[in-house]
Amino acid sequence: MNGTYLDFERPLQKIVQRIEELRYIATSEDLELHDEIGKLEKKLIRLREDIYRKITPYQRVQLARHPNRPYSLDYINTVFEDFLELHGDRQFRDDPSIVAGWARFEGKPVMVISQQKGRDTKEKLYRNFGMAHPEGYRKALRLMKMAEKFSRPIITLIDTPGAYPGIGAEERGQAEAIARNLREMAMLKTPLVAVIIGEGGSGGALALGVGNRVLIMENAIYSVISPEGCASILWRDDGEKEKSAVALKLDAASLKEFGVIDEIIPEPNGGAHSDFSSAAESLSMVLAKHLKQLSRLSPEELVKQRTEKYSRMGEFEE
């Protein structure tokens, strides 16, 4: 684990640094420090477990947004083979915040459609921090229809603070683009598995998220509004984001309980950012299981399963 540490991860940082120091001394001075390093490593594991067991809802939000967290392209390059990116909505421009194209999963062709946040400042700007414009959602829909045409499953990777709120986005119909995706995704005659890998920000996330299965990484979140936005509206103070994060119940376990999520994908101890490859392996295993289940359904059954699933969503009495 290197790079940025969140406040509540700081105690881990100290141990990691100490382990690195000892390793350096062990090699440069040719000293036998195995026992000492081993002890520290055990301590690190225990401390991590301890920290992650007691995590608060807002800390979970921070984890979902962790700057070291694997992004869509990290998963695309490990979970899939032969990724071939396709560009453009054929109407206005290519939106780099949505990365999509053909790939193979366990040897079979699939369409991957993902949201990419950007790692460094330059890429963040290029990817617009993972916030799509209407043309991004229209590109996504174009490629979903292509997958349907060739009877290939669609896998979406969701990681966005939300759809971009800007002048151009409104001029080009952000609302219409999202609404159309929701309607068309519901009716697709091919399997669709959506995976929330980090931040599932409101309508901008849902616009790729109407799936036969919706999976979520253990430390990812999915919410109708950001805790900051909710706090500033309902508490009239965005400093109350801890309270609103509790109230919104946006963590994986709550979402599973509500029936919005079909399965939680376990992350390695210390979160996906502490071990990319085991996070990817975990995602790969769960994804394979659901794709296999869905492969047994006819196109009509897939539409029926998906539309009936969303028809049931909501809590009310009469």
Add this chain to the structure above:
Amino acid sequence: MAWFRKEKRGLKIQPKKTIPDDLWIKCDTCGEILYKKELEKNLMVCPRCGHHYGISPEEYINILFDKGTFSENDREIKSLDPLKFVDRMKYADRLDKAVKTTGKNEAVVVGEGLIDGIRVQFGAMDFSFIGGSMGSVVGEKIARATRRAIDRRQGLIIVSRSGGARMMEGIFSLMQMAKTSACLGRMHEEGLPYISILVHPTTGGVTASYSMLGDINIAEPGALIGFAGPRVIKQTIRQDLPEGFQRAEFLLEHGMLDMIVLRSKMREHVIQLLHFMLD
């Protein structure tokens, strides 16, 4: 999600000493002093400047439907507060208060009736009920109206007026966008007409689901319609918004609406459209 703010262009009652308070109203847009009865007779549209004031679902039903033909459905559905949501007040209390002050169970009225003799399914949102926000009940009622239209092979008309998703129902309110859109997907494939009427203001998750999915999208003049609220956009881009931004005329110009129709002409346009699509 702008429902929490009071409407800037709302009605203000002008206090006068010589006459009863509620007889006269000052138009907030043009400043004209209007006789309230006159304004009501004019369907709550200022006769001087043409400003369309917000009206209730019942008033819209009176405007659109053949007299005495409308009957309400699913009146008794109520929210269950699935998150047990508490902010500065309990959502449960907020709901109770809304029920008491509006006399409604929720932010949408659905039902059916005749328009020029044609039976249609209908929904109209009530902005006075927690800003017309969409939670589980609004989603369910819209979904049921859509399903009835499919089952009986009828048209559907929805009048939207909403601040967006109801955040106190968290992820359930987000899912209503998918739920209503999925129902409309089926309706679309069945070849049945859906007319969406957008009224000031319509923003957020309602715009980004059923409001923008009409075969025909109609707005009233001057209506604010958008995905993000103007305040959020301003905060994000840190610059002033262009004149007329997100107003009905702006959306028409950018291709998001089929037409802008005066409230007084709404019924005749709807009738014409229903005949074009259903005869």
